[in-house]
Amino acid sequence: MSDDSYVFEGPADEPPPPLRDNNPPQTVSELSFALKRTLEDRFGHVRLRGEISKVNHHASGHVYLTLKDDKAAIDGVVWKGSVRGLGVRPESGLEVIVTGKITSYPARSSYQIVIETMEAAGAGALLAQLERLKAKLAGEGLFEPGRKKPIPTFPAVVGVITSPTGAVIRDILHRIAERWPCRVIVWPVVVQGDAACGQVSNAIRGFDAMTPGGPIPRPDILIVARGGGSVEDLWCFNDEGLARTVAAASIPIISAVGHETDTTLIDFVSDRRAPTPTGAAEIATPVLADLRYAVADLDRRLARAGGRILEDRRTRLRAAARGLPARPEDVLALPQQRLDHAGSRLASGLTQNVALHQRALAGVSGRLSRVLLDRALERRRDRLEAVAARYAPALPRHLDADAARLAALARALASLDPKRPKPGFARVETEDGAMIAAAAALHDGQAVRLVFADGWKGARIDGDGAPPRLLPKASPAPKPRSPPAGQGDLF
CATH class of the missing domain: 1.20.5 (Single alpha-helices involved in coiled-coils or other helix-helix interfaces)
Structure with a gap:
């Protein structure tokens, strides 16, 4: 007997105990979740570089994509809460650097990376993404010169959107003060980083929402300014949402982001581009x-x-004076003399005219007296009373005759009133009360009302054009014959 044999020394009638197994079987779920924990513990923080493909922006807000290089590929997912914090928008063909953790999807036995941050892999990728966005906005007509607003020539208020601590705001204020002293309102924002896009957009919308004549004057022109920097530093000004906000603003906007060689997306949608912030101040203001x-x-x-x-x-x-027959002084001497004589007689003539009118007024006023006026009024009163005495007896008769004629006309009018049918006649109306004046206005099956003098009844047009048939008159019932005299009644 070998050493590894098993000897059972119990009673012969009892079954031997089962053999012990050192490798019990696992369920598929247990193995999948064990692998998931192992991957998350071992690769809890990884940083990958690759090209994005198969991007799917799900209706739930999550983003599913694939990262690949020339030899391998890995699935990736960006949860809804992390999408807004990404540095770039996931697009197919964009080379990016992502940070996240490796995990598995047990339902498919596949592994994937849960992406937490994403940034463009380099300037080439950023510029490629910028070119695609420029082509999209250009196709919508946001770059058309016809939609750009004119710059005011003499602005009273200038709004500046920039950092309040940099050298840019000092250069702008100094340049405006020496060229065109006017009121400048500064809206402080950050000009670099993820928060810059939202703050600049809010500043533009805030200036645009101001009303003229309010507590804070509404700017006539806006300047969005920032100093120079790398492509990554200026990338916030290439945001699509910021570009659409600039295009939708009602106040003219001058873009002054970076140096003369720097170009951002808002340079194309703004109403004017300045090479530098100082140049923006020169464009916005004239020289006093x-x-x-x-x-x-x-x-x-x-x-x-x-x-x-x-x-x-x-x-x-x-x-012209040389063509005159005499000197101009000699030609004007006689008219001037006549004017002098007329002027000397003007005062005495006016006095005589006033005196003449005073005498005429005195003569007329002498003939005007209270007695003469009362006498004229008395004569006119007597004539009025004589006319009244002659026509007064005939006036009641005329009034009575006119009243009788008016009553007769009223009775005739009442008898001709279509709203008051005479006995034996009826007025045909529609269901809403409109009167029917001709048979052509009716159609088959139409419901009508027959209005009589004492009420109305409903009816319906049957469409038969034959004249109505008259029912024969009922013959009077025969009178009961009385039995002959002398004969009794059997009943």
Whole structure:
């Protein structure tokens, strides 16, 4: 007997105990979840670089995608709560660097990466994404020159959206102060990072929502400014939402992001692009000294033009005077003398005219007295009383005759009133009370009302055009014959 044999020394009638197994079987679920825990513990934080493909923005808000390189691929998922915090929007063909953890999907026995952060792999990928977004917005017409608003020539209020602590705001304020002293309202924002897009968009919408004449004056023009930087530093100004906010603003906007060689998406949708923030201040404001010089120059030119006109008129007058038969002084001497004589007689003539009218008024007023006026009124009163005495007896008769005629007309009108049918007649109306004046206005099956003098009944048009048949008159019942005299009644 070998050493590893098993000897059972119990009673012969009892069955031997079962053999012990050192590797019990597992369920599929137990194995899948064990692998899931192992992957999450071993690869709880990984950083991958690859190209995005098969992007699926699910209706639930999650994003499912695939990361691949030239030799392998891995599925990825971005949960709904992490989508908004991504540095770039997942698009097919974009090379990115993602951070997350490796886990498995037990239902399919496959592993995947749960992505928490995502950023473009380099400037080339960022520019490729920017070109795709530019083509999309250009196709919608947001870059068309016809939709850009004109820049006001003399702004009273300038709004500036930038960081309040950088050198940009100091350069803008200094440049505006020396060119065109006006009111400047600064809306402080961050100009770099994930929060910059939302803050700049909110600032544009806030300025746009101001009403003229409010406690804070509404700007006539806005400047969105930031200093220079790398593509990654300026990437927040390539956001699609910010570009649409700039395009939808009703206030003209000047984009001054970066240096002259830097280009962002809002440069294309804004109403004017400035190479630098200082250049934006120069575009937004005129030069007060230049305006003053221009006004002074126009004033000098106006004075010179007026002098030339007067000199020309004087020259033409002298030339016309040489064609006169005598000197102009001699030609005007006689009319001037007549004017002097007429002027000297004007005062005495006016005095004589007033005196003449006073005498005429005194003569007329002498004939006007209270007695004469009362006498004229008395004569007119007597004539009025005589006319009244002659026509007064006949007036009641005329009134009675007119009243009788009016009553007769009223009775005739009442007898002709279609709303009051005479006995034996009825008025046909529709169900809503409109009167039917012709048979052509009725159609088969139409419900009508027959209005009599004492009420109305409903009826329906049967469509038969034959004249109605008259029922034969009922013959009177025979009178009971009385039995002959002398004969009794059997009943």
